[in-house]
Amino acid sequence: MIQPLGIGFPYIAKLPAELYRSGLLDFVEVTGETVCRQRANGRSVAIEIIPEQLDTARATCAGLPIVVHGVELSIGSAQGWNSAYLDMLDEFQATWPFLWHSEHLGFQTIPGEDGRTLEVGVPLPVPPTREAVDLIGQRSEEICRRYGVPFLLENPAYYIADLPADPEIGDDMGLIDAIMKRSGCYLLLDLHNVYCNSLNHRRDPYSILDSAPLDRVAEIHVAGGASHDGYWMDGHNGPVPERVWELLEYTLARAPNVGGVVYEVLDEVAGSLGVEAIGKELERAGEIWSQCRQG
């Protein structure tokens, strides 16, 4: 069961703590890796929480509920997921409990020829195949059991269109639907990613949403992006496009189990974007949330 929270924003260490106490936020989305360092341990790599940075994050969030949004699990890697991330998350949960947690549906590691794991450098989309459903479904089930709180997978933005596909799975939303049915996990619906995919692959965003398992949507992301070389990029680097706000209204009216809407901003641009501009986007998200939830 997803607890309805309202409007959320990522924890970004460089932003003033006042933003998190401004009343614009109902919860904070914390990426655990931002308070961690990586340490080599023989042939394996550990992700260690830096206590001072975790303490700062807790103090900044000032008692607001938190959810966790991971980036390092690589849940779709056929060669194996990043168990160091899960070890870190075990410790994180014991120290700072979260209401739910999420990961990106994709893969970012491959096997190296010497047996080591290689990082690709960007997350890549998982092909919509039965094998992928079985792999990620089983892993999602395991995660649900391990943490005892809802686990969400985020739909990705992708630029490569022609992936191998099994007809019974279909496309990216078919893949997500099949994984949700198999594992019982939820969907973190990133509406800016839907917007990117609709522009880049010439698809109608509303038909993408209509094909998504909206009853499984537990959290929504909105964000801004930019155009490069004929593609709309998921840059998290600016205000939310008007069309994405429209998609938010459309989705909230059809997704009954949404716990919160998060406005995503990249750490690197948060400072230059400024608290005032961020506040405006949060206010807009809050207005839409209130209208849809009251209506």
Added chain:
Amino acid sequence: MQAGVSMGLLDFQTAMGRLVRAPDGGDPLRSLHLDERERASLAALKQSSGYQFTVGVQRSWCVGRATNAGYLTLSILDPEVRSRVLDEWTNSGGGTSSFFAAETEAFLDFIAQRLPDPSHELTVCRLEQATLRANEGASTFTQRDPALVDAPECMLRRGRHAGVVMFYGEPDRILNALVNHERLLPVSDAAVVTMLFGPGLEGLCRPASQLEIALLARVGSGVELSVLMREGWRLEEIKAMLRAGFVEYAEG
């Protein structure tokens, strides 16, 4: 989506990951179990604009990470050298780690191997590396009981977060000149200033004495205190170096 080409997930991901990581590096499909149809499918994928764009995004992210990681050293390199180093690094799969410290350590090692030794540029590279290590160590550094060192069987070694950097001239002058791209005197052994970096030191570094340099070299990967005492090293000097993190207890 391309229905009907049912490639094994591991083979597909390995091929796609290799294609994106190093698109021009050898045969990305080597050692994979693919039939002709699957190979043709991947060849078509490689021609697609979406693939080309993904490679561009990957390269941009990797260059961005590397630039952040070796910021000071890169800023003082000749633009042509800087561009070549970044290209070589990302072509070899560098810049893919999202953890800053791990990326920095590896990248600075990579740069150091490509700089003349000795050179002012190499000094700055080592300075950046030593600062990173000492800073990393400082977040977990705790003063151990100095009385432990009174036991003659106590084993000491060089601190894992300690560093030694040699400047061929006055450090501030060299750094200012490099950052402002001013001409510097050629490297010479005549005016070497050695700086010691340690996680327990306020400000993380200070000039080293000849005695400290010699002691650090002597301690190396491990030596018993009794040996040092027999050789005439003074206990107070050793304790001071423990407090700064230049030297540490070998069992820790």
